[in-house]
Structures are given as structure tokens and as C-alpha cells.
Amino acid sequence: xxxxxxxxxxxxxxxxxxxxxxxxxxxxxxxxxxxxxxxxxxxxxxxxxxxxxxxxxxxxxxxxxxxxxxxxxxxxxxxxxxxxxxxxxxxxxxxxxxxxxxxxxxxxxxxxxxxxxxxxxxxxxxxxxxxxxxxxxxxxxxxxxxxxxxxxxxxxxxxxxxxxxxxxxxxxxxxxxxxxxxxxxxxxxxxxxxxxxxxxxxxxxxxxxxxxxxxxxxxxxxxxxxxxxxxxxxxxxxxxxxxxxxxxxxxxxxxxxxxxxxxxxxxxxxxxxxxxxxxxxxxxxxxxxxxxxxxxxxxxxxxxxxxxxxxxxxxxxxxxxxxxxxxxxxxxxxxxxxxxxxxxxxxxxxxxxxxxxxxxxxxxxxxxxxxxxxxxxxxxxxxxxxxxxxxxxxxxxxxxxxxxxxxxxxxxxxxxxxxxxxxxxxxxxxxxxxxxxxxxxxxxxxxxxxxxxxx
Numbered sequence: 394x395x396x397x398x399x400x401x402x403x404x405x406x407x408x409x410x411x412x413x414x415x416x417x418x419x420x421x422x423x424x425x426x427x428x429x430x431x432x433x434x435x436x437x438x439x440x441x442x443x444x445x446x447x448x449x450x451x452x453x454x455x456x457x458x459x460x461x462x463x464x465x466x467x468x469x470x471x472x473x474x475x476x477x478x479x480x481x482x483x484x485x486x487x488x489x490x491x492x493x494x495x496x497x498x499x500x501x502x503x504x505x506x507x508x509x510x511x512x513x514x515x516x517x518x519x520x521x522x523x524x525x526x527x528x529x530x531x532x533x534x535x536x537x538x539x540x541x542x543x544x545x546x547x548x549x550x551x552x553x554x555x556x557x558x559x560x561x562x563x564x565x566x567x568x569x570x571x572x573x574x575x576x577x578x579x580x581x582x583x584x585x586x587x588x589x590x591x592x593x594x595x596x597x598x599x600x601x602x603x604x605x606x607x608x609x610x611x612x613x614x615x616x617x618x619x620x621x622x623x624x625x626x627x628x629x630x631x632x633x634x635x636x637x638x639x640x641x642x643x644x645x646x647x648x649x650x651x652x653x654x655x656x657x658x659x660x661x662x663x664x665x666x667x668x669x670x671x672x673x674x675x676x677x678x679x680x681x682x683x684x685x686x687x688x689x690x691x692x693x694x695x696x697x698x699x700x701x702x703x704x705x706x707x708x709x710x711x712x713x714x715x716x717x718x719x720x721x722x723x724x725x726x727x728x729x730x731x732x733x734x735x736x737x738x739x740x741x742x743x744x745x746x747x748x749x750x751x752x753x754x755x756x757x758x759x760x761x762x763x764x765x766x767x768x769x770x771x772x773x774x775x776x777x778x779x780x781x782x783x784x785x786x787x788x789x790x791x792x793x794x795x796x797x798x799x800x801x802x803x804x805x806x807x808x809x810x811x812x813x814x815x816x817x818x819x820x821x822x823x824x825x826x827x828x829x830x831x832x833x834x835x836x837x838x839x840x841x842x843x844x845x846x847x848x
Contacts, residue, residue, distance in 0.1 A: 416493050537678055714796075790834045
């Protein structure tokens with residue numbers, strides 16, 4: 394009975410809660426970008442950001458039973474967010490809007506299909522993707538999943554014990570058994586002052602929370618359970634990156650013509666574009682196989698990201714290097730892709746504005762109203778993207794204090810490059826706004842660590 398309760402607790406806090414929370418940002422992005430992978434990744438990043446918000450004040454201002462205080466606050470807030478995500482999905486379903494999980498437009502469905510469960514919709518979405526694959530793609534995906542399974546088996550069955558476990562895993566165990574965070578020295582077991590060097594990186598406390606809610610020892614959660622969660626999540630980020638890198642749209646920028654209007658040369662060109670679409674789609678599993686091979690054979694030093702990825706999976710700095718930094722590049726690709734068409738959009742907007750001025754004094758027609766709705770919808774679709782971006786930056790602080798600094802540098806350099814290439818200073822302003830939680834995090838660290846100089 395205890396094993397069943399533990400498995401249900403793990404399933405609830407490692408799958409159900411993050412997935413339901415991920416429905417919130419999915420509601421505020423365009424339907425074509427939605428998918429089960431995005432919902433799960435977004436849910437984890439929002440959940441970790443939420444954990445940081447409720448845990449750091451408890452670490453700093455609550456001395457006794459601070460872990461219990463943080464756990465109760467996080468449990469209530471995460472369940473509220475999960476309920477909000479479910480409500481948004483239900484509201485979209487009732488309003489016959491595009492699905493939050495698959496992005497499929499329900500208006501094209503038959504009326505009898507609108508009441509199917511979201512589990513069945515996800516299964517139908519995966520089956521539809523499988524039907525589009527060639528046999529070569531299926532073999533490549535089987536090869537990748539074989540490599541992934543091999544890594545998961547090695548990570549769990551041949552768990553590597555690192556010297557840092559004497560601190561990080563023991564901190565999780567102390568929080569699980571004594572309900573305190575960073576108030577007992579792991580090396581001796583005696584009370585100590587707040588260790589500010591590690592106190593703001595609360596990833597071990599999240600591990601302790603999972604251990605408490607599942608009733609499983611924190612060491613077992615760290616070495617056996619978390620590799621089965623964090624390794625697939627990292628590859629899911631690489632999958633989303635590959636979708637952006639190898640995406641191909643043969644119809645972008647071209648007006649559709651009827652079959653009679655198309656010449657023989659145009660039809661031949663369209664067939665070539667369809668072949669290119671197939672080749673770009675086939676590159677994705679090859680990219681995933683290469684990433685898996687890099688991870689397996691990357692142990693050329695004890696300090697490489699690949700070594701941390703497979704031998705220290707449960708440590709916050711490993712999560713920062715293997716999950717958070719790649720997720721930032723994923724967001725960069727999204728922003729670059731969205732800004733790629735902005736010069737044409739600005740030209741179209743100027744033409745629309747000129748036509749509107751010429752037609753001053755008359756009521757706007759249907760086309761002008763649709764254009765206004767399109768602009769408003771575009772701003773609405775950006776909200777979820779920037780929400781996830783902010784949460785990814787906050788997750789860097791959950792994992793490691795130095796990761797916050799590295800994320801800010803990466804954001805600044807990328808924002809500067811995009812500002813120069815796109816000739817739009819608004820990119821710099823938006824990127825700076827995303828880094829505000831990281832600036833607050835670093836300010837708290839500096840004030841807490843060097844407050845004795847002010848006395």
C-alpha cells in the first residue's frame with residue numbers, strides 16, 4: 394500500500410500538477426505552437442519559478458520549521474495554478490476554441506467529437522503525427538528512444554555517487570526529516586547560521602518536497618526517481634529546438650493559386666518544396682540521435698555538461714546546464730522566428746495606415762476590423778511566450794546562484810545582437826524586463842551575503 398501511495402504521489406507532483414500548470418501559458422500563445430511537450434515544459438518552469446517565490450522568503454525570514462511553511466504555501470499555490478489551467482482548458486473547450494494541448498481547431502470537428510476527453514485528444518494527436526512519418530523516420534526515432542532508454546537505465550541502475558552529495562542530498566534529507574532549510578550543517582549535523590552561498594538555490598528543497606509528498610527517502614528520489622524525469626525533460630527541450638531549426642514552410646510569403654493558374658514549372662516547384670518539407674522533417678530524429686550520442690560520449694572530463702547530465706542529474710547545477718540554458722536558446726529561436734517577419738508586417742501596417750488616412754471620414758470596413766483584431770490577437774499570443782521566458786530565468790536561480798549571472802549575460806548578448814540585426818530597440822527593453830527577477834535575486838544575494846559590511 395505504501396508503494397502505491399508513493400507512486401501516486403510521484404505521478405501527481407511530477408506529471409499531473411506540472412501539466413495542468415502548463416495549460417496557463419499555453420492559453421496565451423498561438424494555437425500553431427501548442428503541443429503536449431510545450432505544456433509539460435512550460436508547466437515545470439512555471440512550477441519551479443513559483444517554488445522560488447514562496448521558498449526564498451521562508452529561508453530568509455522563517456527560522457524554525459521554514460520548510461514546512463514553504464511546503465504548505467507552495468502546495469496551495471501550485472494546486473490553485475493547476476486548477477486555473479484546467480479551468481482555462483475547459484473554457485476553451487466549451488467555447489470551441491483551439492485546443493490548449495494540441496492546438497487543434499475544434500471548429501472543424503464534428504459536433505459529436507467535441508466532448509472527447511483531453512487524453513484521447515492527445516492520443517489522436519500522437520497517432521496523427523505517426524501516420525505522417527516514413528519508415529526511415531520511424532527507424533530513426535526507434536534508435537533515439539533506444540539510446541534514451543539506455544541512458545535512463547545507466548543513470549538509475551548504475552547511479553554515480555559524487556562528493557557533492559554529502560551536501561546537496563543531505564540538505565534534502567534534513568529538510569525532509571527536520572522541516573528546516575539551511576539551518577543545520579550537513580557535514581556535522583549541528584545548527585549553523587544561514588549559508589547564503591547555497592540558501593538561495595532551493596532546488597534541493599524541491600527534491601525534499603517531492604520526497605515528503607511521495608513518502609520516499611530523499612536519496613532514492615535524487616538518485617533513482619529524478620533521472621527518469623529530468624533526462625527526458627532535457628531531451629524534450631532539444632526536441633523543441635529541433636522543431637524550430639528544421640521547420641520548413643513552403644507556402645510562407647506566397648499567395649495561393651488555383652490549379653488552373655499554376656504553370657507546369659510552378660507545380661514542379663511545389664513538388665520540390667514538398668520533398669524539402671520531408672527532408673527537413675526527417676532531420677529532426679537525426680538531430681535527436683546526435684544529441685543523445687553527444688551526451689553518452691561527452692565524458693571527456695569531470696567538468697563537462699554531459700558528465701553532469703548523466704552522473705549528477707539531480708543536482709541543481711546539472712539542471713542549469715542541461716535544461717535551463719538550452720531552454721533559453723529555445724526561447725531565443727522563438728523570438729528570432731517571430732521577429733523574422735516583422736519588417737514585412739511593419740510595411741503592411743504602414744500601407745494599411747495610409748489607406749485608412751485616405752479613407753478618413755468613413756466607417757471601417759470588414760477588412761480593417763479584421764486587421765485590428767489580428768494585431769490585438771498577436772499581442773495576446775506573445776504573453777504566454779514571455780511568461781515562460783521569465784519563468785526559465787527564475788528557474789536558473791532555483792538551480793544555482795551563478796546560473797542567474799550566466800543567464801543574464803546570455804540574455805544581454807542575445808538582446809544586443811537582435812537589436813542590431815533587427816534595428817529595433819524594443820527587443821532590448823523586453824529582454825531587460827525579463828531579467829528583472831534575476832536582478833532582484835542578485836540584489837538579495839549581495840545584500841544578504843555582505844550585510845555585515847554595513848554594520
